[in-house]
């Protein structure tokens with residue numbers, strides 16, 4: 474505890490403890506406020522509400538800082554691998570060489586999925602969005618691994634559920650894509666690393682091996698690291714709140730996938746490309762679309778711009794922009810949509826509307842561009858984000874369980890009708 478805050482209302486005063494985090498962030502603990510005074514606090518969208526104390530990710534939106542377990546995102550993106558970062562997030566420390574090898578071995582040996590999953594997959598029409606298929610497949614894991622239903626089982630059993638989902642999510646994702654385009658699925662290859670195996674699953678055929686380009690596999694690995702956790706965002710809060718009811722790990726993760734799907738969250742990466750394509754189709758007049766974004770009567774927003782917490786720059790966007798430039802150059806990609814993206818970025822960064830509201834390109838502005846260059850189809854972009862965010866969701870779910878957090882249950886300020894008598898149907 475660090476000091477006290479005071480609320481004064483109607484001649485009464487209530488003292489509230491102030492808690493302080495390891496980076497000196499202060500918060501007023503209102504846990505006892507209602508018991509003392511009958512008051513609750515209200516904060517739609519939780520813009521100023523801390524839902525938990527967490528030791529996983531530190532983020533300073535003003536300074537553009539992002540750290541996983543204390544390690545700067547810049548260093549992790551440069552020096553680490555996605556599976557190493559996954560271990561760090563979930564277990565709290567960087568693995569030793571032996572620990573990492575064992576973790577990688579376990580993941581690699583659980584990539585195969587039960588043949589009966591084909592029956593579920595086959596039930597989806599080709600019009601199915603891969604995010605819907607992905608969340609359904611993750612929920613279906615509860616049927617194939619019924620022990621996973623109980624989150625209170627031994628740590629070894631919970632850990633096995635964690636290994637299984639990290640191993641199998643890329644297989645589900647790639648099979649959802651294959652189902653959509655009407656191609657036969659291919660089986661995982663255990664001699665490949667995590668991202669190379671995913672590329673094989675996506676682009677291989679039973680008759681022909683896909684030649685893995687290390688530039689593409691490395692870029693993908695970096696993208697997954699950048700997405701691996703982002704503290705209490707919409708999907709992570711969803712995972713924690715669903716898990717707080719003691720629903721299973723897979724049920725909680727499936728809910729997180731659905732929360733990520735929306736265009737204001739993970740769905741922004743595909744929305745960016747759809748927007749850039751629409752601008753191109755419309756003749757490429759950037760100013761016309763900028764004016765639409767600024768018009769309060771027009772629901773259009775510039776996708777890939779703005780962030781709830783980053784108000785100067787998104788550190789992930791800086792890393793990914795550099796990686797995008799390198800990948801595009803290395804692969805020799807020429808894409809007219811990229812010119813529109815660059816033009817839009819330049820105009821927006823100098824436009825008073827965007828400058829005053831501190832709206833900068835976020836990670837999804839560039840991730841869409843890079844995924845496109847890597848040959849990932851647009852409706853798979855958010856699926857890529859889900860694969861990246863998976864270890865973060867798991868780490869946050871595990872922390873919520875270990876902290877024995879109570880069931881999430883916000884209150885409300887009621888604004889509906891006061892009590893009134895029931896009116897007979899003939900008299901309405």
Ligand code: CMC
Pocket residue numbers: 703706736737738739741766767773774775776777778779780781782830832835836837
């Ligand atoms: N284009 C035009 N105007 C915008 C935009 C935008 N992309 N983003 C925010 N604004 C305006 C908004 O209209 C409001 O203006 P005013 O003060 O005049 O009413 C002001 O900026 C503040 O916006 P807000 O909606 O109150 O901010 P928020 O913190 O609730 O929303 C956001 C954050 C990310 C949902 C929003 O910026 C947005 O919709 N951006 C586009 C979608 C997007 O790129 N999302 C990906 C986020 S990064 C990936 C992730 O972590 O999920």
